[in-house]
Amino acid sequence: MSTSTPLRVVPARADERIYVTQPHLAPLTEFLPYLEKIWDSKVLTNGGPFHQQLERALCDYLGVKHLALFTNGTLALVTALQALRITGEVITTPYSFVATAHSLLWNGIKPVFVDVDPDTLNLDPAKIEAAITPQTTAIMPVHCYGHPCDVDAIQKIADNYNLKVIYDAAHAFGVQTDSGSVLQYGDLSVLSFHATKVFNTFEGGAIICPDAKTKQRIDHLKNFGYVDEVTVVAPGINGKMSEINAAFGLLQLQHIDEALARRKEIDATYREMLRNVPGIRCVGDAGEKIANYAYFPILVESDYPLSRDALYAKFRARDVIVRRYFYPLISDFPMYRGSPSAHQDNLPVASEASLKVLCLPMYPALTVENIERIVEIIAEG
Numbered sequence: 001m002s003t004s005t006p007l008r009v010v011p012a013r014a015d016e017r018i019y020v021t022q023p024h025l026a027p028l029t030e031f032l033p034y035l036e037k038i039w040d041s042k043v044l045t046n047g048g049p050f051h052q053q054l055e056r057a058l059c060d061y062l063g064v065k066h067l068a069l070f071t072n073g074t075l076a077l078v079t080a081l082q083a084l085r086i087t088g089e090v091i092t093t094p095y096s097f098v099a100t101a102h103s104l105l106w107n108g109i110k111p112v113f114v115d116v117d118p119d120t121l122n123l124d125p126a127k128i129e130a131a132i133t134p135q136t137t138a139i140m141p142v143h144c145y146g147h148p149c150d151v152d153a154i155q156k157i158a159d160n161y162n163l164k165v166i167y168d169a170a171h172a173f174g175v176q177t178d179s180g181s182v183l184q185y186g187d188l189s190v191l192s193f194h195a196t197k198v199f200n201t202f203e204g205g206a207i208i209c210p211d212a213k214t215k216q217r218i219d220h221l222k223n224f225g226y227v228d229e230v231t232v233v234a235p236g237i238n239g240k241m242s243e244i245n246a247a248f249g250l251l252q253l254q255h256i257d258e259a260l261a262r263r264k265e266i267d268a269t270y271r272e273m274l275r276n277v278p279g280i281r282c283v284g285d286a287g288e289k290i291a292n293y294a295y296f297p298i299l300v301e302s303d304y305p306l307s308r309d310a311l312y313a314k315f316r317a318r319d320v321i322v323r324r325y326f327y328p329l330i331s332d333f334p335m336y337r338g339s340p341s342a343h344q345d346n347l348p349v350a351s352e353a354s355l356k357v358l359c360l361p362m363y364p365a366l367t368v369e370n371i372e373r374i375v376e377i378i379a380e381g
């Protein structure tokens, strides 16, 4: 190397690619002691010590009574439906990640799609009753973007018609309403700890349940239906979280408050910078007391100079990888679109939102400079 070439620290390029999310990872050195323990004990899975510790730690952190860890959120959804012996038809939202409805098909249940509320983009309680038939056994709403559903209105309908409620709470880690954790509502709630979620264990998930008896049934179902060495009570699945993931979850939990605080600042910065951009509407909260700022969805309205998809393409051309969550609607995928409830005339609000939405990058390591670059792309029009 020529001595005239100065050594210098290369600053992060201003045009570096920005993704919609980036996992928040605890420092690797802090994880090594956990790994040493696993290597010493040789307990890798089957409800080992880290699994038990993480279940207790999450109950304390989230303010819930019982929680069963899973390999991922999808198996937790599938198992939640089995734990409550749900059959027939289940009312759900088309405006979600596809796993919500897939968990119904995996159980031989028919999803019935109901439209969403234009402000929260959550299942609209006013439209649920009209979709109830003698075959309806449950409602599966989603706390979309971590914004709580109208839990009281949904519970009232469920009580009137004797339906179960299973919340897909994959986005709602740590979210609280005035009466505490949003995860306490309904018969069961399901979390995802996937790499893209607010709290991640690489892959992972959980079912939150109100009583020890249901938790025990769920624990059997996630371990092939085994009750003891010689007794199998149901055709259960293998849904157990491994000790590596559970140990990592315990470490991640020590860093979650700083991650949530940073998300809150980013949310406020975006809102302030986008406040005066015509044609851009930030999806508001749903009145939650403690939000988790899991996503930053905007709606590209008709008075914005570009179409949603033109803005999406422009972002990509400038190396900002935004995502259209949730487009297409679940009800537009081939395994769902044959059903009458999947028709877009039945889902005008969800259909419109799915054509307008863009989720902007949102993760704790996002810098103010990143946000400025993102907002500039939008403000140029």
Ligand SMILES: *Cc1c(COP(=O)(O)O)cnc(C)c1O
Residues within 6 Å of the ligand: 072, 073, 074, 075, 096, 097, 099, 100, 142, 168, 170, 171, 191, 192, 193, 194, 204, 205
């Ligand atoms: C992520 C997600 C799931 C699936 O969770 P996995 O842990 O990835 O299986 C289910 N529903 C919603 C709404 C999600 O966002």
